[in-house]
Amino acid sequence: MLETVVGSVHSxxxxxxxxxxxKTPSGWITMNCPMCSDKRKRGGLNTNGSKISFHCFNCNxxxxxxxxxxxxxxxxxxxxxxxxxxxxxxxxxxxxxxxxDEFEDVDLDNYVYNVAKFEEYELPEGTELIxxxxxxxxxxxxxxxRGILDLYPLMHFKDFANRKRxxxxxxxxxxxxxxxxxxxxxxxxxxxxxxxxxxxxYVFNIDKFVDTDRDIVIxxxxxxxxxxxxxxxxxxxxxxxxxxxxxxxxGLRVIVCPDRDKAGIELIDQALALGWEVSFPQWHTDCKDxxxxxxxxxxxxxxxxxxxxxxxxxxxxxxxxKLINTDTGKI
Numbered sequence: 288m289l290e291t292v293v294g295s296v297h298s299x300x301x302x303x304x305x306x307x308x309x310k311t312p313s314g315w316i317t318m319n320c321p322m323c324s325d326k327r328k329r330g331g332l333n334t335n336g337s338k339i340s341f342h343c344f345n346c347n348x349x350x351x352x353x354x355x356x357x358x359x360x361x362x363x364x365x366x367x368x369x370x371x372x373x374x375x376x377x378x379x380x381x382x383x384x385x386x387x388d389e390f391e392d393v394d395l396d397n398y399v400y401n402v403a404k405f406e407e408y409e410l411p412e413g414t415e416l417i418x419x420x421x422x423x424x425x426x427x428x429x430x431x432x433r434g435i436l437d438l439y440p441l442m443h444f445k446d447f448a449n450r451k452r453x454x455x456x457x458x459x460x461x462x463x464x465x466x467x468x469x470x471x472x473x474x475x476x477x478x479x480x481x482x483x484x485x486x487x488x489y490v491f492n493i494d495k496f497v498d499t500d501r502d503i504v505i506x507x508x509x510x511x512x513x514x515x516x517x518x519x520x521x522x523x524x525x526x527x528x529x530x531x532x533x534x535x536x537x538g539l540r541v542i543v544c545p546d547r548d549k550a551g552i553e554l555i556d557q558a559l560a561l562g563w564e565v566s567f568p569q570w571h572t573d574c575k576d577x578x579x580x581x582x583x584x585x586x587x588x589x590x591x592x593x594x595x596x597x598x599x600x601x602x603x604x605x606x607x608x609k610l611i612n613t614d615t616g617k618i
Contacts, residue, residue: 289386293337295379296352299362300332300339303369306497306536307460321368322348341365356387370536405464405486410442417441417453426453429471434581439492439514444468448482455510457485458494465489467510467522483522488529491520496537504534505593506543506563508554512577516544516590524550526557535561542566542597546576555608564599567607568592 308318309328320330323346330343340351350361358380366376418436420427426443430436430453442454452468467483492513496504505518513520521530524546534541543558544566558565570592574580580589598604 289389292379292382292386293354295375295382296358297334297339299366299371299376299379300341300369301334302532303366303371303536304332306493306533320345320348322346322365354390356383356390358383370538405459405462405489407462407464408484410463411444411446413445414454415443415445417443425471426451429453429469433511433515433578434586435511435514438517442466452482455514457489457491459489461494469511485522488527488533489522490530490533491522493519493533493537495519496539501539503540503542503594504537505566505590506534506541506558507577508546508550509576509578512544515581515586516577516593517586518544524554526554526561531561540564542593544568544577544593548575552608555604559599559601559604562599564597565604565608566593566597567604568596 304316305318308316310316311331315331315333317328318330318332319325319328320343322330322343325343325345327345329345330341330348332339332341334340338351338353340349342349348361348365350359350365352358352362358376363376367373417424417427417430418441420443422428427436430441435441440456442456444450444452444454449468451472452470454466454468456463457465457467465484465486467481467485470478470480470482473480491510495517496519505513505516507513507516507518507520508522508524510520510522512518519534521527541558541561541563542565543554543563545552545554545558555565568580568589570580571583574583577589577593580592584592598607
């Protein structure tokens with residue numbers, strides 16, 4: 288359908304916007320202009336039905352698209368600067384030309400492109416920071432034992448289900464969009480170690496890598512692993528397309544550090560398919576994940592080993608993956 292093609296045109300820009308943008312009351316999305324050295328969010332993008340336009344108040348770069356069979360040269364340049372794939376741009380142009388006879392006959396004034404957003408949540412009443420609890424409190428002691436107390440803002444919820452859990456907030460654009468809670472002493476096997484409120488496509492700690500001078504982002508499976516190596520977490524052993532999109536938008540070198548188990552091995556293929564690097568540090572067999580390595584070697588040594596052992600060579604990575612003993616974690 289023609290509406291689908293219009294969506295493809297809009298997505299060339301909207302799907303590749305920087306993570307931190309601002310929306311004005313009049314509907315403009317403001318950001319640092321990718322066409323110049325703007326650092327004051329003077330680039331603005333607006334949609335009006337099927338029409339989409341961009342203007343920078345710093346370099347005066349202007350482009351846009353209204354229903355027609357063609358994408359302008361400047362529109363293509365902006366899309367590519369934002370990170371759109373050249374093939375996607377070319378394929379969109381081809382699709383537009385297929386509908387060249389239909390634009391005049393279809394009313395697209397009410398077309399709306401929906402950009403995925405995370406819902407903002409309120410903290411439960413009576414929430415406390417764990418750092419403010421008594422030193423003998425078991426939640427604070429657990430945070431100290433894992434080495435995460437001063438590395439991330441940890442919380443305590445007083446409701447029955449979470450009163451014995453160290454709560455780790457999920458933030459996106461400085462807003463609370465969820466959380467996970469680690470039980471410090473599960474009384475039985477039926478009690479889950481983690482309870483969480485998680486929205487699809489979220490990447491833990493990604494806020495820290497927006498507008499940063501860093502060159503590298505390390506991806507781990509677990510949240511505590513990410514805190515300890517100052518990276519991000521996909522909170523599982525599968526990368527969703529939405530998560531991959533958020534991470535790619537950072538524009539950084541990406542290194543995946545999977546857990547040393549069967550599920551971690553399966554994650555390796557996904558990372559390689561995305562063009563990311565995978566790390567195979569020479570850790571002791573006791574270390575099943577990054578958190579174990581930090582406990583044994585310290586944060587600095589662990590991060591260095593992850594970076595030093597990373598490879599983007601598919602054959603080399605696949606060979607190393609097959610050599611991992613999932614019972615011992617040894618390569």
